[in-house]
Amino acid sequence: MTYRFGLRLLNLLTPSPAPQAGPIPFIPRPSGKLILLNVSDPVAMQSLLALVPRLIEELGASVLITSQSAGPFSCSDIALIEAIFVPGPRDSPLEVVAFLDHFHPDAILNIGDQLPPILIDTAANRTIPLFLLEAKAPRLLNSGFDWWPGLMRGLLARFRTIVALDGGALLSIRQAGGRGDSVQALGRMEEASPILPYDEKRRQNLAKILNTRPIWLAADIESSEEAAVISAHANALSVAHRLLLIIVPREAARVPALEALILSQKNWGVGLEARNELPNQEIEVLIAGPEAYGLWYRLSPITFLGGSLYGEGCARNPFEAAAMGSALMHGPRPGAFGTYLGRLGAARAAVAVSTGQDLHEALTDLLSPDRAALHAQAAWAVASNGVDVTDQVVEMVRSAIGEA
Numbered sequence: 308m309t310y311r312f313g314l315r316l317l318n319l320l321t322p323s324p325a326p327q328a329g330p331i332p333f334i335p336r337p338s339g340k341l342i343l344l345n346v347s348d349p350v351a352m353q354s355l356l357a358l359v360p361r362l363i364e365e366l367g368a369s370v371l372i373t374s375q376s377a378g379p380f381s382c383s384d385i386a387l388i389e390a391i392f393v394p395g396p397r398d399s400p401l402e403v404v405a406f407l408d409h410f411h412p413d414a415i416l417n418i419g420d421q422l423p424p425i426l427i428d429t430a431a432n433r434t435i436p437l438f439l440l441e442a443k444a445p446r447l448l449n450s451g452f453d454w455w456p457g458l459m460r461g462l463l464a465r466f467r468t469i470v471a472l473d474g475g476a477l478l479s480i481r482q483a484g485g486r487g488d489s490v491q492a493l494g495r496m497e498e499a500s501p502i503l504p505y506d507e508k509r510r511q512n513l514a515k516i517l518n519t520r521p522i523w524l525a526a527d528i529e530s531s532e533e534a535a536v537i538s539a540h541a542n543a544l545s546v547a548h549r550l551l552l553i554i555v556p557r558e559a560a561r562v563p564a565l566e567a568l569i570l571s572q573k574n575w576g577v578g579l580e581a582r583n584e585l586p587n588q589e590i591e592v593l594i595a596g597p598e599a600y601g602l603w604y605r606l607s608p609i610t611f612l613g614g615s616l617y618g619e620g621c622a623r624n625p626f627e628a629a630a631m632g633s634a635l636m637h638g639p640r641p642g643a644f645g646t647y648l649g650r651l652g653a654a655r656a657a658v659a660v661s662t663g664q665d666l667h668e669a670l671t672d673l674l675s676p677d678r679a680a681l682h683a684q685a686a687w688a689v690a691s692n693g694v695d696v697t698d699q700v701v702e703m704v705r706s707a708i709g710e711a
Contacts, residue, residue, distance in 0.1 A: 309457030314428060333409045334393060337369035340708050343412040344372045345395065345426065347419035354418060354441060354496040357694075359390045361701045366708065371410065398423040407433065413708040414438065416700075420445050422462055431465035436707035439469040440700060441495055443476040445483055460484025468703055470494075470696070495650075496697040503601030503627055510602055516585055517606070521547045521674060524607035524633070525554040526600065529618030530561055535663030536611070537569060540592070542667040547674050552592045553603050557613060557622070562594055604631035608679045609670065612637040615648075616660065625651060629690040634682035636660055636669050656685035 342362055344355070359370050373395035396402035403425045414436045417427070422445050430437055439445070445463065463469065463485045470493045471477040477492040523543075525536045533556075540552045556565055562581065569577050575591035578584035586593045595603060600623075604610065610628040612635060615621040620642025625635055635657035641648045651657035658669045673679045 309461075311461075314424060314458065314461075333406075334391070336410050337391070340366065340368040340413045341410060342366075342368045342370050342704065342708070343410065343415045344370060344390070345415060345417045345423065346372060346374045347417070347421035355390070357496045357697045358700060361697060362704065363389060365701060366705055368413070368708065371412070396426070398425045400425055400429070403429050407435075414704055416440055416704070417466075422447055422459075424458070424462055427462050427465050436704075437466045438700070438703065438707075439463070439466045441472055442469055442480055443472050444479040445485075457484075460486075467707060470700065493696045493699060495646075496700055502630060503604065505599065505601035505605060509599075510605055513586070513602075513606060516587060517551065520549050520551055520586075520588075522551045522553060522607045523609040523611065523670060523673075524603050524628075525552060525611045526603070526613050526628070527557045527597070527621075527623050528554055528611075528613035529557050530564075531617040532613055533561075533565060533568060535616060535666055537572060538663055539667040539670050541573060543670050543674060544591070546671050549588070550674070551586050551590065553586075553595055553607060554592060555595050555597055555600070555603065555613075557618075559596060565594060600627065601631075604628045604633050607633055608676070608683060609634050609636070609673045611635075611666065611670075614642060615640045616663075616666065621648070625657065626690040629656065629683075629686035632683045632687055634658075634673050634679045635686055636666065636673070638666075651686055651689050654685045654689045656682055656689050658682070 344359070346355070355372065359372075362368050362370050370390040371393050372390045373393050396406035403423075406426075407429060412430075412435060415426075415430050416438045417423075418440045420443055422439075424447055427437060445459065447459070447462075460483070463480070463483065466489065469480060469485050469490045471480050471490060472492075472495060474492050477490060480490055523540075525532075528536055536552070536554060540550070544550055554565070556562060562579065566577050566579065569575060569592055573591075576589040578586055578590040578593045580593060580595040580599070584590070584593070604627060610633040612621045612623060612625055612628075614623075616638030618640065620640045621637060621644050622642055625637070625644055625647050628635055629651065635651060637648055637657060637659060639659070639661055648657060648659075652659055658673065660666045660669050673682065
């Protein structure tokens with residue numbers, strides 16, 4: 308009763324949107340099963356990249372993506388995942404009813420914290436399965452009406468399953484009224500960590516040549532970071548005199564200049580993969596190309612993510628290295644991977660550095676095999692956990708639309 312009265316009061320006190328001029332235009336409904344994703348989290352694009360292809364390929368469903376809040380993504384983003392972007396209905400009875408009458412979704416997945424009350428309640432009354440994903444602290448869309456007794460609790464009860472991001476989010480959801488086994492702290496949905504290909508015979512050959520030699524990889528290095536990497540390697544050689552640096556410049560055209568820079572500063576042996584030179588005991592630095600990252604990640608227990616220290620930002624997915632058991636170091640410029648690096652840092656799976664001196668100190672610390680192994684194990688766990696969350700969500704939706 309309190310919930311129903313709260314909804315009526317919310318409708319009375321919320322200004323009605325200006326009416327549309329004529330019928331509301333809709334694209335034709337795709338045939339077959341249809342899943343609606345209503346997105347309010349501005350960082351949800353990574354999750355959509357993980358979830359949407361799975362829903363399409365494994366469930367044979369079409370996917371509509373909409374947002375009733377300020378657009379957290381662009382239509383070009385949606386094109387990457389073969390979903391259909393449609394403008395969301397304003398949260399008014401007239402528009403929500405027209406939207407649901409036209410599209411008849413088989414399930415609705417609300418991603419993020421903003422809850423559209425009319426859409427949720429109307430869909431639930433039609434027995435459309437509802438899921439709340441990646442929630443932290445749910446709140447009503449465009450409303451200061453969260454305080455009404457029973458309203459938030461009633462809305463949360465309309466969801467078949469609520470997936471909280473972590474234990475703190477789970478507590479917030481329970482305090483807001485989420486109850487029972489329907490609320491689970493699973494985490495963020497992610498794609499499977501990219502497993503890069505490699506030549507196993509070549510790996511075995513190099514492993515025999517290296518013969519337990521300590522290695523670190525400077526991946527995708529920009530020219531502005533070359534001096535810091537060279538300096539860190541020089542300092543680390545005083546601790547581990549057999550240490551090998553594999554360095555992959557972001558621009559292949561930098562290879563000759565990078566070789567000349569190293570030879571002008573240090574009395575080191577420098578090998579070039581392009582000349583088919585192998586990292587024998589006389590080679591302190593191997594300059595390699597990006598085609599064999601799958602091999603370098605497998606050989607090196609430590610990886611520094613280039614572009615993140617003094618460059619334009621990290622351009623390689625950090626989970627590439629994490630999935631191969633390589634401990635990570637990165638600078639303060641995460642590029643497109645701030646969310647990933649934040650999670651890796653929170654799990655003590657990556658070491659953040661701010662200067663070249665920090666890089667040297669972090670490298671020296673990670674040269675301890677036990678320390679590197681702890682970071683690498685934590686990185687692998689973070690990289691694989693998000694895939695498990697996506698698996699569970701796909702199975703929840705499969706069960707729901709199978710019952711419809």
